[in-house]
Amino acid sequence: MAIGSTLPRRALxxxxxxxxxxxxxxxxxxGLAIEVSKQGIGRLEEGQPVRIxxxxxxxxxxxxxxDGEARDEVLGLLQEVKAAKGDPSRGWWRAYADVVNPHFDHFMSLEQACSRMTAFQxxxxxxxxxAPAYRRWIVTTTDPAMPSADVERQLELTARRQRRIGEAANFSLNVVLSEAVLRHQVGGPETxxxxxxxxxxxxxxxxxxLRVIPFGATPHLGLVVQSFTLFEFPPLRAGRPPExxxxxVEGFxxxxxxxDDKTIARHREAAAGVREVALREDDTRSLVQKIVEEDSA
Structure with missing residues (x-):
């Protein structure tokens, strides 16, 4: 199972x-003991790459x-991190680092490693x-000065990310949307x-x-929660608990x-709350199709 270096780094x-x-x-x-900054030790413990x-x-x-058992465990995890880092099939998105936000490398590591991804938007x-035209409008609106070649690379990156939906047998995507997402004219009516x-x-x-919360839904937690994504992961090793x-949470x-456990629990609660008031999947598709027909009339 290709889970990238994110999970071994976090476990380490x-x-x-x-x-x-x-x-x-x-x-x-x-940090003083090994001549590394306090911040470096913090990043190491957070599962971020640190040169040590x-x-x-x-x-x-x-x-x-x-003790000896703990040493063997840590050094074994370190070898897993190094092995994952050396695999050219992992971390392919880093080739696009010059056209994305600084935090995107970590986001992509999580997206590629997770087994379940829940998004509330x-x-x-x-x-x-x-879709490509929708993505193009977002990219060019966020950065109007972006060269056209970089815009195309952004679209290429999005297309490569989307392959995981159809190719990964151990990956599921669960999305809950406000009806507003369907109604906003991103890029115009045709887009x-x-x-x-x-x-x-x-x-x-x-x-x-895919499930949508209609405008007429009863009051729910989603009204006071920001858009968020929750990544859930498989076990790093067989017989071990999931990572x-x-x-x-992204801002402008x-x-x-x-x-932290309390924050994750709150987001799980929010995800469950919005699902309770969202339309079923078939009803969601019916609503989306209805909006398409309204816009075409």
Whole structure:
């Protein structure tokens, strides 16, 4: 199962954080012990890439007083991170780093590694459901000065991301939309008509669930919750529990990746709440088709 380096890195960071807590060491003390900044230790524990040699990892484990079993576990995870990093089939999206937001590399690592992706959207469709003309309007509106060649690369990136829906046997996409997403004239009537027809087609795939909250729905949690994406992951190894979920919230000028248990629980609660008031999948397709026909009249 190609899960990329995200899951081993997160497991490695989580285990190192546990060992540091057990040894009652601070991030500053750990960093000083191996000549790395406090911020570097923080990024390491969060599962972010940090340049630390194997020798430094061994020194860190010694500083924490880790026993032989813990050492073997951490060094094994480190080897998994290195093996995943060296596989050219993983991290293919990094070739587009110059035309996307700085946080996008981490988002793509999560998107490619997850087994279940749940998205709640208030105004725009998630990237995995965007048709080319719809995506083009978003890109050119967000950055009007973007060269046409880079716009085309953005569209190419989106198309490559969308292959996962049809190709990955261990991936499911669950999307709940406000009816407003269907009504906004993104790119104009023709673009939206094509987009809605694309939605009807994609929603019929066996691993895609698309549901819409109609304007007439009863009051629900989605009215006070921002758009968000919840990533859920398979176990890193057979017989082990699944890797912890991650919630993603994006703003106009930045993004947040949230992992603490209480925050994840709130997002799970929100996802369940919006599903309760959303139309069933068949009724959703009927509503989308109705809007297409209204716009064509």
């Amino acid at each position: 960071g989580r285990r190192l954080r546990e060992l540091r807590f057990e040894s009652k060491k601070s991030q500053l003390a750990a 040699s194997t020798a430094q990892f061994r020194d860190l484990l010694e500083f924490y007083g880790a 208030l105004t725009l469709l998630p990237g995995l459901l965007q 939206m008509r094509d987009q809605l027809e694309h939605l009807v087609s994609v929603s019929k795939l066996p691993n895609v669930s 912890p979920p991650v919630a993603f 000028t930045g993004a947040l990746f949230l992992e």
